[in-house]
Amino acid sequence: MDFELSDEQTRIRRVAREFAETELGERIAPYDERHEFPAEIVRKLGPLGFLGVLVPEEYGGAGLGHVAYALIVEELCRGDASVGITMWAHNSLCANHVASFASAEQKRRYLPPLATGEVLGAWGLTEPGSGSDAAALRTRAELAGDHWVLNGSKAFITNASVAATAVVMVRTDPGTRSTGISAFVVEAGTPGFSAGAPYRKLGLHASNTAELIFEDARVPAANLLGERGQGFVQAMRVLEGGRIAMAAMAVGIAQAAVDQAVRYMKQRTAFGRTLAEFNGLQGMIADLATEVEVARLLTLRAAYLKDAGRPAMHAAAMAKLFASETAMKAATRAVQIHGGAGYITEFPVERIFRDAKLTEIGEGTSEIQRTVIARELLQL
Ligand SMILES: Cc1cc2nc3c(=O)[nH]c(=O)nc-3n(C[C@H](O)[C@H](O)[C@H](O)COP(=O)(O)OP(=O)(O)OC[C@H]3O[C@@H](n4cnc5c(N)ncnc54)[C@H](O)[C@@H]3O)c2cc1C
Incomplete structure (x- = not known):
């Protein structure tokens, strides 16, 4: 068992994290407030290779695997989940469907503009x-x-x-x-x-x-x-990878909630102490950080199985179910740790809380993931 990322995966995660830190986060807040698509920021994902992550190099993509892709999705969603889901739908669903099932001629026509970000999917x-x-x-x-x-x-x-x-x-x-x-x-x-x-x-x-x-x-x-x-069979195969990426999206959102809670606990004082010094809140943040780590490991395991060409439907359903419910829980607790400040738009946790909910619904609801897991367990 090897828990180490390769040098390439570590480098890719660093590039995604730096992009998220410089271009996303509070820079997206005004777009969120205006319900506006941040086209100029999404466009910057193209030159980084983030719009052709799973597309083979011969069609202009980065030709990376699902582990590297999960790392990118997590980092982007840690910065901002709106940009994250834009990139996820483009890569996991549209480009990956074409890359997996199109003829060579269709791939030559559709993949290069998608992979470079000339067009969105x-x-x-x-x-x-x-x-x-x-x-x-x-x-x-x-x-x-x-x-x-x-x-x-x-x-x-x-x-x-x-x-x-x-x-x-x-x-x-x-x-x-x-x-x-x-x-x-x-x-x-x-x-x-x-x-x-x-x-x-x-x-x-x-x-x-x-x-x-x-x-x-x-x-x-x-x-x-x-x-x-064959469209339905193709769609189910596409959803398998898509669920792993949505689990990564949930991990990113959950991590963002923990980041914000930690920051606030260190700066806010009550009863002459910082919130960080209260035992009850320490327990809360420790539990959350542990669950985020479990969600991350489940997600990377499912991505690893997918890269190895092994059946990943069950692992993807477990990762998606646990990570999305962790995202919702982490966001709820992070708002709680902020008290009243968590309920107003000035603090990022309010947006994180709203964004987290989608991960329990999109790409198959939590109820559907439980059905997938139970059917496999019960051999139905
Ligand atoms: C922001 C957003 C982006 C999306 N993007 C895309 C996209 O790009 N492409 C795309 O195709 N779709 C997309 N979707 C759709 C999404 O995948 C569906 O909303 C989701 O699969 C649930 O389907 P539904 O909304 O019809 O709910 P329903 O299927 O009507 O479910 C309603 C409720 O019933 C429950 N339920 C249904 N069947 C069962 C069952 N057998 N057992 C137990 N409970 C059950 C569900 O879990 C849910 O709680 C998106 C949705 C949102 C909100």
Whole structure:
């Protein structure tokens, strides 16, 4: 057993941490307040290789593994989770789906601009009527000559209105469930394809989330990814890696909550002492730091299994479940440690608290992760 990161992984984590410290944190707070997408800051991720992390080098990416990727996601989300989720949806979902299942010609066309950050990517599985039960999706595609005609909509899609490239799962064979779903690349500007107005969300205000709308959108037949009917299977494989990265996102948010709590405990005084000197609060912060470390280890273990080409679904579900519930707990306790100051927008914990909640919902809710874990244990 080796707990050491390689020299390359250590260097990558340092670059991500330095970027987060200089470009994120309080610099994103005004965007969060205005519900504005920080395009100019997201653009800076491209030259660092952070928008093509999992894309092979031959297509302009960094060609890194899931461990290195988890380290980057954690550090960015420790700085700011809105920028973190933007980069996560682009890499884990859109670019990784294309890199994993597209033909060589499709990869040559779509991956270089995604990997360099020339364009952003989105990925649409969820619909207004289907989230956890993804196989019930109803957006449909009908073949008309050399085009597919898409109708329907996707809900809650990260980067929906800032992406130029979207991968979407749609029903190509009515009357079936998972076997009738296919994946397509749809480009912004396709007639009949648009994004709705961004949602007003509880947290992650500086990330873009909107509907994707298809009204007789004509998509070239050449944009089908892999085989017809394989879209659901592809999506489940993409979600396996995506869940590990969302666990890393939760670890970053949880660590940020601990960072803020430690800082405040050292500066705030009550009864003639700093908060750091109160036993009750020491116990609270010690428990949190321990749980964040457990979440990090579970996440890196799942990433390691994925890199080794071993089954990782179970490990990914455990990491995602534990890390997201740790993020929510750490954020709640960090607000508590701040007292009234934790409840106002001047202090970062208020934003961290709002952002943490998404990790228990996105990429499969905590209930779905428990189902995945239990099914494996019970061999159902
Ligand atoms: C900010 C944000 C960004 C997102 N980004 C994307 C994206 O980029 N792409 C994308 O495709 N989707 C995205 N999503 C959608 C997200 O993945 C779904 O919201 C999530 O999977 C839950 O689906 P749902 O909202 O339809 O909830 P539902 O499936 O309606 O679930 C409602 C409740 O019922 C519970 N439940 C459902 N089924 C079961 C069951 N079998 N057993 C026990 N409990 C159950 C759930 O756990 C939940 O508590 C995003 C969501 C948000 C909020």
